[in-house]
Amino acid sequence: MIGARRLDGLVHGLGASVLVLALSALGLLLWDVVHDGVGRVSWAFLTGYPSRRAATAGILPALAGSVWLVVMATAMALPVGVGGAVALEEYGSRGRWARLIEINIANLAGVPSIIYGLLGLGLFVRALRLEHSLVAGAATLALLMLPLVIITTREALRSVPVSLREASLALGATKWQTTWHQVLPDALPRLLTGLILAVSRIVGETAPLIVIGALAYVPFVPDGPWSSFTALPIQIFAWLARPGTGFRENAAAGILVLLVVLLITNSVAIWLRDRSSRRRDA
Amino acid sequence: MTARTRRVVEGLIERTLWACAAVSVLVTVGIVLVLVWEAAAFFGEVSPAAFLGGRTWTPLFYDPQFGVLPLVTGTLLVAVIAMLVAVPAGLLIAVYLSEYASTPVRRFGKPALEVLAGIPTVVYGYFALLFVTPWLRTVIPGLAGLNALGPGLVLGLMILPLVSSLCEDALSAVPRGLREGAFALGATRLQAAVGVVLPAAMSGVSAAVILAMSRAVGETMIVAIAAGQQPRLTANPLVPIETMTAFIVQVSLGDVPRDTTAYRAIFAVGLLLFTGTLGLNLASDWLRRRMPGAVR
Amino acid sequence: MGPQHPGRPGGPHAAESAEVGPKIALRALSVSYGDRRALTTVTLPMQAHRVTALIGPSGCGKSTLLRAINRMNDIIPGTRVEGDILLDGESIHAAGTDVVALRRRVGMVFQKSNPFPKSVFENVAYGLRITGVRDRRDIEERVEESLRAAALWEEVRDRLHAPALTLAGGQQQRLCIARALAVQPEVLLMDEPASALDPMATQRIEELIHGLKRTYTIVIVTHNMQQAARVSDTTAFLWMGQLVEYGRTEDVFTAPRERLTEDYVTGRFG
Numbered sequence A: 001m002i003g004a005r006r007l008d009g010l011v012h013g014l015g016a017s018v019l020v021l022a023l024s025a026l027g028l029l030l031w032d033v034v035h036d037g038v039g040r041v042s043w044a045f046l047t048g049y050p051s052r053r054a055a056t057a058g059i060l061p062a063l064a065g066s067v068w069l070v071v072m073a074t075a076m077a078l079p080v081g082v083g084g085a086v087a088l089e090e091y092g093s094r095g096r097w098a099r100l101i102e103i104n105i106a107n108l109a110g111v112p113s114i115i116y117g118l119l120g121l122g123l124f125v126r127a128l129r130l131e132h133s134l135v136a137g138a139a140t141l142a143l144l145m146l147p148l149v150i151i152t153t154r155e156a157l158r159s160v161p162v163s164l165r166e167a168s169l170a171l172g173a174t175k176w177q178t179t180w181h182q183v184l185p186d187a188l189p190r191l192l193t194g195l196i197l198a199v200s201r202i203v204g205e206t207a208p209l210i211v212i213g214a215l216a217y218v219p220f221v222p223d224g225p226w227s228s229f230t231a232l233p234i235q236i237f238a239w240l241a242r243p244g245t246g247f248r249e250n251a252a253a254g255i256l257v258l259l260v261v262l263l264i265t266n267s268v269a270i271w272l273r274d275r276s277s278r279r280r281d282a
Numbered sequence B: 001m002t003a004r005t006r007r008v009v010e011g012l013i014e015r016t017l018w019a020c021a022a023v024s025v026l027v028t029v030g031i032v033l034v035l036v037w038e039a040a041a042f043f044g045e046v047s048p049a050a051f052l053g054g055r056t057w058t059p060l061f062y063d064p065q066f067g068v069l070p071l072v073t074g075t076l077l078v079a080v081i082a083m084l085v086a087v088p089a090g091l092l093i094a095v096y097l098s099e100y101a102s103t104p105v106r107r108f109g110k111p112a113l114e115v116l117a118g119i120p121t122v123v124y125g126y127f128a129l130l131f132v133t134p135w136l137r138t139v140i141p142g143l144a145g146l147n148a149l150g151p152g153l154v155l156g157l158m159i160l161p162l163v164s165s166l167c168e169d170a171l172s173a174v175p176r177g178l179r180e181g182a183f184a185l186g187a188t189r190l191q192a193a194v195g196v197v198l199p200a201a202m203s204g205v206s207a208a209v210i211l212a213m214s215r216a217v218g219e220t221m222i223v224a225i226a227a228g229q230q231p232r233l234t235a236n237p238l239v240p241i242e243t244m245t246a247f248i249v250q251v252s253l254g255d256v257p258r259d260t261t262a263y264r265a266i267f268a269v270g271l272l273l274f275t276g277t278l279g280l281n282l283a284s285d286w287l288r289r290r291m292p293g294a295v296r
Numbered sequence C: 001m002g003p004q005h006p007g008r009p010g011g012p013h014a015a016e017s018a019e020v021g022p023k024i025a026l027r028a029l030s031v032s033y034g035d036r037r038a039l040t041t042v043t044l045p046m047q048a049h050r051v052t053a054l055i056g057p058s059g060c061g062k063s064t065l066l067r068a069i070n071r072m073n074d075i076i077p078g079t080r081v082e083g084d085i086l087l088d089g090e091s092i093h094a095a096g097t098d099v100v101a102l103r104r105r106v107g108m109v110f111q112k113s114n115p116f117p118k119s120v121f122e123n124v125a126y127g128l129r130i131t132g133v134r135d136r137r138d139i140e141e142r143v144e145e146s147l148r149a150a151a152l153w154e155e156v157r158d159r160l161h162a163p164a165l166t167l168a169g170g171q172q173q174r175l176c177i178a179r180a181l182a183v184q185p186e187v188l189l190m191d192e193p194a195s196a197l198d199p200m201a202t203q204r205i206e207e208l209i210h211g212l213k214r215t216y217t218i219v220i221v222t223h224n225m226q227q228a229a230r231v232s233d234t235t236a237f238l239w240m241g242q243l244v245e246y247g248r249t250e251d252v253f254t255a256p257r258e259r260l261t262e263d264y265v266t267g268r269f270g
C-alpha cells in the first residue's frame, strides 16, 4: 500500500513535470525566435520589399499578400460555411443526406492541408486556369477553412437555447426569420470567436500555397485579386531555405511578425467572447 | 407578403442552405477526382506494383525510379518518433490534468498547451532546423544537419496538445461513479486511474492516438524544412530522409516541368497520403463513437 | 383597450351562442415522442372566450397537449400525432395547412419566460416586423396597446429601450404575454405562466388572464389548484396521457365524477 502511494505521488510529479517541460519547450521556441529575429524587426523591414541582400530585404508584399488572402478566403468560406451549418443544425432532418454530409465534414477536417494544395493545383490553377493568382490561393485556403467554419458555426448554433427559437416560432415567424433575426445574432459572438480561430489557422498555412505555386519573390504589393502574390509563411520558408545567417535572421523576424499577427487576432477573439458574455449577463 | 410568396421564399432559402452544405461534399469529390485523375495518368506510365513495392525513389534522375517505399518509411519514421514523444507525454498530462491538478493549474495549463497547437508549422520547422537539431548535435555526434530525429521530436511537441486534450475528454467521459467506487475501495488516485478509468477510456484514448498519427503523417512544413530531401529506405533517425509530404513540396518548389512523370508523381503520392490519413481518421472516428457517453 | 379583431370568426360578436361550436376541438388526439406515447386519444372541446385549465400530475401530457394546438411539437424530431385538432372547425393538420399562419392565430406563452435578448420595445415589435408591418407609427401604437393589454405599460414606459432581460421575472413574463398579444392571435396558450413567479406577480398575471378572456380564447396549464379554480371556466384533468375528466371548473373541483380527479384536486396525490 505504501508502494502504491509512492507511485501515486510519482505519477503526480511526473505529470506535472511533463506539463512544465512542454510549456518550457514552448517558451524556448519563443525565446529562440525572439532572440534570433528581434534585431531585424524595424519599420524598414515591415515596409520593405524583398531583396537579394538579406540586410535590406523587407516583408511588405508578404504581409499585404497574407491580408488579401485571409480577407478573400474568409469572404468565400464564411457564407457557404455558415449556410451549410445552418442547414445541418436548423433544418437538418435526420435524413441520410444530412448524415452523409456530417461524416464528410468530420473527415474533411482531418485531411492534411497539403492535399488541399493538390486540389487547388488541379482545380483552380490548372482546370480553371487561375494560375498563381490571389484568387487561386484564397480559394484553396477557403476550401481548407470550410470544414472549420461549419464545425464552429454548428457549435455556436447549438449553444443557442431552444426557448429562443420557440419564442420566435410561436409568434408565427418562419424558420428563416427565426434563424436570421434570433438564432444567428445570439450565436454571433461564439461564431466570430470560432471564425477568428479558423482565420488564425489559415494565416499560418504554408504547404497548400507552396503546392499551388505561390511565388517567394514578389517585389510588389498585390493590386487586385488577379495579382500574383506571396504570403508571410511563404516568405519565411523562402528565407529559411537560403544559405547564410542574414536570411535566417530575416526568417526569424518574419516569424515574429507572423506571431504578432496571430497574437492580435487571437486577442480579438478572446475580447469578443468576453464582451459578449458580459453583455449577456447584463 | 402573401402566404404563397412567403412559402416560395422559404423553400428557396432552404434549398440554398442545403446547397451550401453540399459544397462540403463537392470538396471531397473534388479531392478524390483530382487525385485519381492525375494519379491515373501517372499509373499509365508506372505500374502500381512498381510504385507500391519499389525500394528506390529517384524521380528526378535521368533514369527515374518510382518505388515509393523510401518515402513511406521516411514518413513513418518521423511520425513514430513524434508519437513516442506525444503519446506518453500527452497521456501523462491528461491524467495529471484530469485526476490530480488543482483548478487553477488546469485553468492555466490547458489554454497554455493550446498555444502550442496554434503555432504555425513553418515556425516549428525553424525551431527544429535551427535550434533542436544543432542542440542535439552537441549530444549525438553522428547526427546530420538534416535528419528525422529533430523534426520528429518537434512534431511530437506540436501534436502533444491534440493528444492530451482528446485523452482528457476521454478520461472525463468516464462516469464519476466508477472513479468514486474505486476510491471507496481504498484505491489511490493512480490505482483508480490505471485500474478503472483508463480501461474505461481506452477507446477514446486509442482514438486520440490514431488521430495524432494521422496528423503526424500529414504534417508538411516541419519535415520539408528540417528532415531533408533524400529518399532513403532506413530506420536510422540520424540521417537525412524524405517524407511523402516533403517530396510534394520539393517538386512544387522546383522547376520540374508540368506533364512529366515526376510532376504527376506528386498526385500519386498525394493519393497514397490521402488514403492513409482517411483510413486513420475513419478508424479514430469509429473508436470515438464507442466512448462511454458518446454523442453523435 | 386590448387589440380587437372585428369580423373574424370567433371575434367578440360570434362567440356566445352555443351553436357556433367550440373554438378548438381535439378529436381523439394522440401524440408520441418516438415510441413513447405522451397523449392517448384525447377528445376535448374548448369554447371561445373561455379559460380552459389543464391540470394533472407532472408528466401527464399537459404541455404536450398545449403544444399540439399550435403545432409547436413539429420542431421536436420524431414526434407523431394521430387524431386531429380543429380550429374553428378546420383541421390544423390538413394538407397545405400553413403552420406559420396557424401560429399567428394561436399565440403561446411559455413556462419559463423567454424574452428575446433585445429591448423591451423590440420584443413586442418583433412579431409585427416579421409579418411585414413597416410603418413606425403603426408599430409604436401596437406596442403600446399590447403592453397596456398585458398590464405592463405603466411600469416600462420609461425604459422601452432598456434590455428586456433587465426586467424583473414577473415583468418579463408579462412582456412575453404582450409580445404574444401584439400579433393579435385568437387563442392564447399559456404553459404554467406563473410557476416561476412570486405571489404578487402571480396575482397580476391572474387578473390579466381574467381581463384577456373577453378578447381571446385561453388555454392554461397550471400546477396550482387554487389558480385553476380562480381563473378558469372549464377544467380538464389529465392523467398519464389520458383525459380523465372535463367540465365546468366548479364541478370538477367540488363534485368530480371520477375518484382519481377527487384524489388529485384534494391533494391526496400529485
Ligand SMILES: Nc1ncnc2c1ncn2[C@@H]1O[C@H](COP(=O)(O)OP(=O)(O)OP(=O)(O)O)[C@@H](O)[C@H]1O
Pocket: C033, C036, C037, C038, C056, C057, C058, C059, C060, C061, C062, C063, C064, C065, C076
Ligand atoms: N421532447 C420530448 N421527447 C421525449 N419525450 C418527451 C418530450 N417532451 C415530453 N416528453 C414526455 O412526454 C410525457 C408528457 O410530457 P409533458 O411535458 O407533456 O408533461 P407535463 O404534463 O407538461 O409535465 P410537467 O407538469 O412536468 O410540465 C412525459 O412522460 C415526458 O417525459
Ligand SMILES: [Mg+2]
Pocket: C062, C063, C064, C191
Ligand atoms: Mg409541462
